[in-house]
Amino acid sequence: MTRCTAVLRASVVAVPALAVLLIGAAALAPAAGWGSAVEAASVAETEAPEVLPQESEPESDDGPEANLPYMFAVFIITWAVFFGYVFVMSRRQNELRQEIDALKQRLADSEQEAGPRTE
Numbered sequence: 001m002t003r004c005t006a007v008l009r010a011s012v013v014a015v016p017a018l019a020v021l022l023i024g025a026a027a028l029a030p031a032a033g034w035g036s037a038v039e040a041a042s043v044a045e046t047e048a049p050e051v052l053p054q055e056s057e058p059e060s061d062d063g064p065e066a067n068l069p070y071m072f073a074v075f076i077i078t079w080a081v082f083f084g085y086v087f088v089m090s091r092r093q094n095e096l097r098q099e100i101d102a103l104k105q106r107l108a109d110s111e112q113e114a115g116p117r118t119e
Helices: 002-032 036-046 064-114
Strands: none
Touching: none
16 A cells, blocks of 8 residues: 555656646747758758848747747746646645545544454
8 A cells, every 4th residue: 555655656756747847848949949950951951042142130939049938938827837737736645635535534533432352
């Protein structure tokens, strides 16, 4: 029984932590520019850009900084889900603890009613 309890306690921490890591990695992938090299290579193979003298262009919003609002949103959502999960698990744990205490009390009451055992 203690082995099951230890595994359950470990999974309560490990599952949300793994979820946070995976969601964080998914959010950081576009911000870090992963995948943009592949897209740039495929565009370079299909089109040859013309080199023209250009006047000062305003900087575009295609850089990694453009993804910061999305990353922040995913960060907030991830933490909200994590704390919601912790809240639900703590409520379930308290309910189980109360049920165990009630069962112990019923067992003690039934043993008292039966009286001492004589063998």
